């Protein structure tokens with residue numbers, strides 16, 4: 001048994017001072033305050049306050065929208081590339097993530113899905129984190145091919161297709177059932193049928209890259225969509241008489257939504273509007289990180305798309321193409337853009353993401369959860385990342 005001691009802990013709904021975290025066999029068995037429980041004589045005690053006097057323990061960040069990082073694109077990654085990608089995101093506090101595809105030729109997408117499924121299955125069997133923490137790819141997010149031509153962003157138009165259960169099933173089979181999330185434009189012909197089939201397979205269906213009217217968006221939610229992808233970006237703009245998809249995303253309490261809080265994709269005032277609308281429970285942070293994250297300015301691949309990074313902007317033909325954001329920065333940005341404190345911001349990068357994605361045992365520091373933990377400074381700097389209890 002390992003017992004972690006720190007200065008403070010976010011579960012994240014609760015805050016515990018002088019916390020103890022008991023870990024056995026990769027899982028948390030108990031979380032309490034130092035005064036509440038004796039430490040067993042045979043336990044290995046790790047006092048994090050020795051190296052980090054103000055250490056805050058928080059659930060490891062969960063990023064449900066990752067295209068890559070540190071020069072690696074998930075659609076092209078070989079096993080050794082995943083190693084590099086997983087170390088990179090872990091160094092920014094991420095302990096698990098969804099590898100996210102972009103629209104590409106179906107055959108190419110299927111081959112990418114097979115490779116990602118291999119990486120997911122390899123990570124499942126990984127027990128220890130010898131030689132440093134590696135984030136765990138927990139599933140796949142299909143961003144496309146069922147996207148709107150009007151709101152495709154940089155997804156190549158030639159690879160967008162009308163939704164059919166047949167194509168969805170082909171992708172599902174190639175991914176060996178590891179698809180956990182799918183972004184889809186609900187207004188497309190055939191979308192509602194695909195949404196309900198995906199929801200039946202426990203996929204978190206997320207509306208996005210969409211030009212939907214309010215009614216079409218609502219129909220998507222009724223069909224089983226329960227989330228929205230990078231709110232405001234690649235969506236029909238909000239109009240006060242014709243609110244469109246944003247009218248549904250911002251007002252429907254039964255759905256969560258995510259946002260790219262890099263200060264580039266969405267103005268900080270609009271991040272405030274978003275947080276006020278979706279609230280403490282339904283706001284989710286994503287990075288939408290591409291291979292360019294953590295790399296110098298230059299050209300990088302995003303699936304079949306070549307993107308250019310200059311001064312923190314990742315673009316293709318002048319359009320934003322994913323980001324170079326990391327999750328630790330997104331969390332810190334929230335504390336600067338809004339009145340939310342670090343604990344609230346952490347919640348949007350952890351529990352809210354896992355609840356949106358239907359991942360029990362992740363995103364919180366409670367008995368039964370996997371011991372995926374980030375050690376933060378009071379300013380939200382990552383000091384250490386612990387994955388499956390590996391120290």
Ligand SMILES: [Zn+2]
Nearest residue numbers: 065143288322
């Ligand atoms: Zn994306």
